[in-house]
Amino acid sequence: MTQTTAQKPAPADTKVTPMMAQFIEIKTANPDSLLFYRMGDFYELFFEDAEIASRALGITLTKRGKHQGEDIPMCGVPVHAADDYLQKLIALGHRVSVCEQTEDPAEAKKRGSKSVVRRDVVRLVTPGTLTEERLLDAGANNYLMALTRLKGGSLAGDAVYGLAWIDMSTGSFQVSETDHQRLAADLAQVAPRELILADNLLQEQDVRQLAELSGGALSPVPRAFFDGSTAADRLAHYFGVKTLDGFGTFSRAELSAAAGILSYIEKTQLGERPPLDPPVREAGAGRMLIDPATRANLELSRTLSGEKQGSLLSTIDRTVTGGGSRLLASRLAGPLINVDAIQRRHDAVAFFLNNEIMREGLRQTLKGAPDMARALSRIALNRGGPRDILSIAQGLAAARAVLDQTGTTPSEIPPEIAAARSSLDQAPHELGAELVAAIKEEPPLLKRDGNFVATGYNADLDELRALRDESRKVIAKLQADYAEELGLRSLKIKHNNVLGWFIEAPTAQTEKLTADPGRFIHRQTMAGAMRFTTTELADLESKIASAGERSLAIELEIFERLSQAIIDAGDAIKAAAQGLSILDVSAALAKLAQDENYARPLVDDSRAFDIKAARHPVVEVALKKAGGESFVANDANLGPEADEDIGHIWLITGPNMAGKSTFLRQNALIAVLAQMGSFVPAASAHIGIVDRLFSRVGAADDLARGRSTFMVEMVETAAILNQAGDRSLVILDEIGRGTATFDGLSIAWATIEHLHEVNRSRALFATHYHELTALSAKLERLSNATVSVKEWNGEVIFLHEIVPGAADRSYGIQVAKLAGLPATVVERSKQVLSQLEEQDRNAPSQNLIDELPLFATLAPPPSAPAAAREADPIHEALGEFNPDDMTPREALEALYKLKGLQVKQG
Numbered sequence: 001m002t003q004t005t006a007q008k009p010a011p012a013d014t015k016v017t018p019m020m021a022q023f024i025e026i027k028t029a030n031p032d033s034l035l036f037y038r039m040g041d042f043y044e045l046f047f048e049d050a051e052i053a054s055r056a057l058g059i060t061l062t063k064r065g066k067h068q069g070e071d072i073p074m075c076g077v078p079v080h081a082a083d084d085y086l087q088k089l090i091a092l093g094h095r096v097s098v099c100e101q102t103e104d105p106a107e108a109k110k111r112g113s114k115s116v117v118r119r120d121v122v123r124l125v126t127p128g129t130l131t132e133e134r135l136l137d138a139g140a141n142n143y144l145m146a147l148t149r150l151k152g153g154s155l156a157g158d159a160v161y162g163l164a165w166i167d168m169s170t171g172s173f174q175v176s177e178t179d180h181q182r183l184a185a186d187l188a189q190v191a192p193r194e195l196i197l198a199d200n201l202l203q204e205q206d207v208r209q210l211a212e213l214s215g216g217a218l219s220p221v222p223r224a225f226f227d228g229s230t231a232a233d234r235l236a237h238y239f240g241v242k243t244l245d246g247f248g249t250f251s252r253a254e255l256s257a258a259a260g261i262l263s264y265i266e267k268t269q270l271g272e273r274p275p276l277d278p279p280v281r282e283a284g285a286g287r288m289l290i291d292p293a294t295r296a297n298l299e300l301s302r303t304l305s306g307e308k309q310g311s312l313l314s315t316i317d318r319t320v321t322g323g324g325s326r327l328l329a330s331r332l333a334g335p336l337i338n339v340d341a342i343q344r345r346h347d348a349v350a351f352f353l354n355n356e357i358m359r360e361g362l363r364q365t366l367k368g369a370p371d372m373a374r375a376l377s378r379i380a381l382n383r384g385g386p387r388d389i390l391s392i393a394q395g396l397a398a399a400r401a402v403l404d405q406t407g408t409t410p411s412e413i414p415p416e417i418a419a420a421r422s423s424l425d426q427a428p429h430e431l432g433a434e435l436v437a438a439i440k441e442e443p444p445l446l447k448r449d450g451n452f453v454a455t456g457y458n459a460d461l462d463e464l465r466a467l468r469d470e471s472r473k474v475i476a477k478l479q480a481d482y483a484e485e486l487g488l489r490s491l492k493i494k495h496n497n498v499l500g501w502f503i504e505a506p507t508a509q510t511e512k513l514t515a516d517p518g519r520f521i522h523r524q525t526m527a528g529a530m531r532f533t534t535t536e537l538a539d540l541e542s543k544i545a546s547a548g549e550r551s552l553a554i555e556l557e558i559f560e561r562l563s564q565a566i567i568d569a570g571d572a573i574k575a576a577a578q579g580l581s582i583l584d585v586s587a588a589l590a591k592l593a594q595d596e597n598y599a600r601p602l603v604d605d606s607r608a609f610d611i612k613a614a615r616h617p618v619v620e621v622a623l624k625k626a627g628g629e630s631f632v633a634n635d636a637n638l639g640p641e642a643d644e645d646i647g648h649i650w651l652i653t654g655p656n657m658a659g660k661s662t663f664l665r666q667n668a669l670i671a672v673l674a675q676m677g678s679f680v681p682a683a684s685a686h687i688g689i690v691d692r693l694f695s696r697v698g699a700a701d702d703l704a705r706g707r708s709t710f711m712v713e714m715v716e717t718a719a720i721l722n723q724a725g726d727r728s729l730v731i732l733d734e735i736g737r738g739t740a741t742f743d744g745l746s747i748a749w750a751t752i753e754h755l756h757e758v759n760r761s762r763a764l765f766a767t768h769y770h771e772l773t774a775l776s777a778k779l780e781r782l783s784n785a786t787v788s789v790k791e792w793n794g795e796v797i798f799l800h801e802i803v804p805g806a807a808d809r810s811y812g813i814q815v816a817k818l819a820g821l822p823a824t825v826v827e828r829s830k831q832v833l834s835q836l837e838e839q840d841r842n843a844p845s846q847n848l849i850d851e852l853p854l855f856a857t858l859a860p861p862p863s864a865p866a867a868a869r870e871a872d873p874i875h876e877a878l879g880e881f882n883p884d885d886m887t888p889r890e891a892l893e894a895l896y897k898l899k900g901l902q903v904k905q906g
């Protein structure tokens with residue numbers, strides 16, 4: 001992430017202008033961000049800030065005056081378009097201080113003609129503290145996270161880590177405690193946009209690496225932010241309570257992280273207090289642990305190339321509101337491990353599956369419901385506008401409508417839905433009705449533009465508006481009167497911001513006006529026209545202006561009153577917004593289950609993993625879209641026999657392209673879906689809680705961190721073997737592929753033994769090493785499975801069906817042929833293969849099994865295969881020919897050559 005470290009300009013010297021002196025003072029106080037310095041209708045940037053911003057935004061770099069004899073680089077962005085520029089800079093990881101004029105320029109003038117308008121930084125914009133609708137993704141949470149470490153914090157004396165994360169745009173606030181091993185998974189689950197941590201902690205190599213892995217912009221802060229001795233008090237002070245007891249109990253690490261994040265918010269929001277929920281303790285142990293590599297490999301919320309499209313989340317997301325989409329994303333990021341909680345979510349989905357008419361009506365209503373949580377947050381931060389009030393009004397109206405829609409049902413309402421309905425019931429509906437009456441249907445964006453309060457809401461306002469409208473009519477009449485009196489049809493009364501109202505007539509026809517300067521007071525001469533005013537017109541003008549001013553004052557007063565009422569009812573509004581999101585998610589998952597034919601999984605505390613006729617949710621949809629062959633469903637059963645409680649391993653061999661990876665991933669995805677509370681793409685599924693999910697699928701270089709493909713593979717495998725337990729689900733695809741055959745085979749071999757004997761996890765292991773299938777003779781919980789293919793006329797046909805047994809061969813060469821490898825290479829590969837196979841028949845790997853007792857030190861690997869037996873010269877010559885490239889003459893010569901070789905061989 002880019003961090004902004006603009007050079008500090010030298011302190012003010014005697015030669016700097018007063019404005020530059022002010023800039024330098026403010027910049028010195030805000031060194032770690034780009035300073036947007038307000039000048040009239042622009043935000044200007046100077047010095048290195050200007051250079052960084054002009055490069056990042058692609059805007060022109062100019063200069064303005066001199067500082068210590070050097071030109072001052074400068075660039076600027078217009079205030080009305082500032083949001084777009086901010087968005088770009090924030091996306092690039094910069095932080096921006098917004099410095100506004102805090103007094104009217106007229107006030108400054110009163111202090112002397114040279115005095116500078118007062119300015120101050122009113123806000124520090126950072127990636128994790130955004131609230132503006134245009135800067136946020138409606139369907140994604142925008143988390144700010146704090147990480148702190150307590151040395152020797154655990155009972156065993158190990159370090160513990162405190163985590164706190166806030167979505168300022170909705171007010172959610174969570175804390176948790178974790179250890180070094182889980183840390184990466186916990187960071188990945190939240191996927192913060194910005195991560196703050198003490199500067200000394202960030203300097204530690206391994207912490208820094210983990211922090212970088214989180215993907216958020218890193219913001220180092222002073223260590224004092226996390227001071228443990230004052231943490232509880234600071235937290236209590238923020239929430240205006242005497243003690244935190246009412247919020248639950250928190251560990252020292254959690255308190256320190258929570259206090260740290262609040263200090264950062266106070267620093268960036270400069271006094272404004274976002275309406276945060278009290279912190280909720282998220283038991284890290286209450287979620288399925290999915291480490292960052294697994295999360296990425298399974299493409300849960302993004303594909304390996306970083307796209308949302310094609311991820312599991314985008315495939316299953318049928319929500320219709322921003323809040324629903326965010327809730328679905330966070331449920332998918334952290335599947336549960338509590339059976340009751342999971343079943344409650346399944347009950348809610350089942351309910352909407354059985355009540356289709358109700359569900360569709362509900363979804364229709366929700367479609368029009370605005371994002372109340374984010375509007376509320378803007379209002380509370382004093383950044384709200386009339387449209388935010390309207391959002392609350394419409395959101396509360398939707399809550400009312402949803403309550404009615406979901407009230408009557410022949411079946412019993414499940415607890416999750418009943419709880420959501422109850423929060424809708426307790427929403428401030430009276431306030432909602434008042435807001436609906438108060439705000440116009442399409443109000444302007446900014447309150448200072450006025451004209452957003454509905455007619456009929458305030459009598460004084462209506463009267464002033466009538467006066468204003470009346471005055472406009474009077475002006476129209478005045479124009480007609482003057483025109484007639486002076487016989488000037490081209491005379492017009494117009495308005496602009498500089499002159500206000502004025503009379504305008506073509507210069508050639510102004511004789512009568514200039515003849516009566518006492519009445520027609522000259523204001524301006526234009527090319528071809530002259531402008532005048534009259535006392536009558538000036539009177540009318542001030543009437544209109546004061547009516548405008550007074551009505552704006554009334555509107556602003558109404559705005560403040562309604563905003564305060566909304567803030568006062570903030571908790572109930574937030575709860576209602578959450579209720580709508582829960583209903584949206586449950587209905588969306590029901591719709592998904594119906595559209596895609598998903599089944600309700602049975603999740604319990606056993607070690608079962610029995611999935612019948614399962615499909616890969618994403619590949620299935622992709623195949624359907626392509627309109628070609630349909631997805632072939634497959635079973636998986638890794639559950640224990642009746643009297644054991646440990647998992648089984650399936651070793652899957654099979655041709656390339658047959659569907660091994662797809663099969664592996666679909667089973668992992670089904671576990672995730674089941675435990676996040678969704679139905680699953682299978683005919684049936686019985687899953688004993690999976691507490692940790694590990695996957696090592698595919699290979700990717702991590703050159704940025706200096707690791708080769710093979711190194712990445714081994715690091716990930718090591719993590720699995722060190723951490724997986726008997727409640728874990730492990731997916732391993734082609735372990736050892738990235739190195740020499742015998743090294744790879746040996747590593748894969750030992751890995752399976754370890755999984756079977758030590759980890760005892762439920763596991764799926766796909767491999768190209770057919771030698772491994774021999775292990776099933778030794779390991780009683782290891783079964784061989786293969787993907788069936790048919791061979792027809794030398795062509796291979798993939799059936800994508802998983803069946804018991806081992807593959808007889810790889811068909812790699814057939815796949816290579818399908819991929820378009822030159823025919824000569826394909827032919828030559830076949831020759832080499834048949835020779836290698838011949839050798840293998842003489843020294844089968846079955847021997848390995850007999851020679852290697854479990855965990856015995858590996859015997860030195862059999863010597864490398866002797867170079868392929870001296871090749872047949874005729875075959876070799878054939879390999880050199882490429883018929884497509886030959887002239888008829890060359891072809892004839894080739895034929896003679898072959899004949900000659902045959903004669904030689906006798």
Ligand SMILES: Nc1ncnc2c1ncn2[C@@H]1O[C@H](COP(=O)(O)OP(=O)(O)OP(=O)(O)O)[C@@H](O)[C@H]1O
Pocket residue numbers: 619623630631632633634654655656657658659660661662663800801
């Ligand atoms: N069950 C299935 N039904 C239909 N098509 C499938 C199925 N499984 C896989 N496919 C198709 O086959 C393609 C290859 O699948 P996959 O990548 O899983 O093969 P693989 O055996 O892992 O191959 P390799 O060994 O080369 O990595 C997929 O992209 C998909 O289009």
